[in-house]
Amino acid sequence: MLQFYLSVLELQTSVCAPIDASRWVAVSADPGGDTPRIQLEQLPLDELSVEFSTFCREMPETAPDPVSWAARAVTRAESRTQVDLLLSLLTGGEFATLGGALACEPVPLAFLARAFLSPMAEALSALAPTGAPARAPVCPQCGWPPQVSRLEDESHTQGMRRLVCAFCAAAWGFPRAVCPACGVSGDDGLVFHVDESLPHLRVEACKTCRHYLKSVDLRVLGLAEPLVDDLATPELDLWATEQGLDKIAPNLLGL
Ligand SMILES: [Zn+2]
Ligand SMILES: [Zn+2]
Known part of the structure; x- marks a missing residue:
């Protein structure tokens, strides 16, 4: 799976990186209110569906069969359907109907849209103003x-906790003892599981939700890459699943 992830990174570099997201900052940035600061559904998805089709056509051979199947179906699909797939990912829509129309499973369809759009989300997130x-x-x-x-240790805070976004990779400060899923802290909140072979990682599990x-x-392993470490340690996800825990957000590979 990690091999496949590395080939997806290469594909993102060749197909997504050349797309200049900076020209869409004006349409996507919303600096006010409680809404997210980037409005990705405002992107010109008609235009992007061309590159999305290329992205799916060039899906590497290391892809699991359901992904290869879905990638071929999307490549053959009409541009309207390709736009609908991208829009579904950006608006939290469901993929079952599109999966039915394309005769493939919903999960690999969501994977294709997320893998294609996340480099753009990352670029726009980095360009959009960060508020308080x-x-x-x-x-x-x-x-x-x-x-x-x-x-990590920061100038004002030892052991500062930041959450890293599942889509745009932005990081933001969050209280250390609080569950991000339900907000509970204290005795009914987080418990930690450490695997001795991975001393810089732990599973933060909530007793309530x-x-x-x-x-x-990062104080234990300064060069760690949190998003990659998450992908590279399926054994911790397996452990968590055995405990009856649900991940807050599955990673790109669905773990
Ligand atoms: Zn984000
Ligand atoms: Zn919780």
Whole structure:
């Protein structure tokens, strides 16, 4: 799976990186109110469906069969359907109907849209103004839930916790002892599970809502890459599943 992820990164570099997202900052940025600061559904999805089709056509051979199947179906689909797939991902829509129309499973369709759009979300998130530090449980830039939590020492705070967005990779400060899924802290809140072979990682699991996410301690391993570490440690997800825990946000590979 990690091999497949690396080939997806290469594909993102060749197809998505050349798309100049900076020209869409004006349409996508919303600096006011409680809404996320970037409005990705405002992107010119008609225009992007051309590159999305290329992205699906060039899906690497290392892809799992359901992904290859879905990628071929999207490549053959009409541009209206391709736009609908992208819009579904950006508006939290469901993929079952589109999956029915394309004769493929919903999960790989969502994967294709997310893998294609996340580099643009990342670029726009980095360009959009960041306002006052948020303490929200969802990404202040794009509104997606956190993928992973990271701990590091900062000038004012030892062991500062930041949540890293599952879509645009923005990081924002969040209280250390609070569950991002339900807001509970204290005795009914988070418990931590550490695997001895991975000392810089731990599973933060909530006793109340039974959700979890992984936490990467950059003070233990300064060169750790939280989003990659999350993908590279399926054994921790397996452990969590066995405990009856649900991840707050599955990563790109669906773990
Ligand atoms: Zn985000
Ligand atoms: Zn909780």
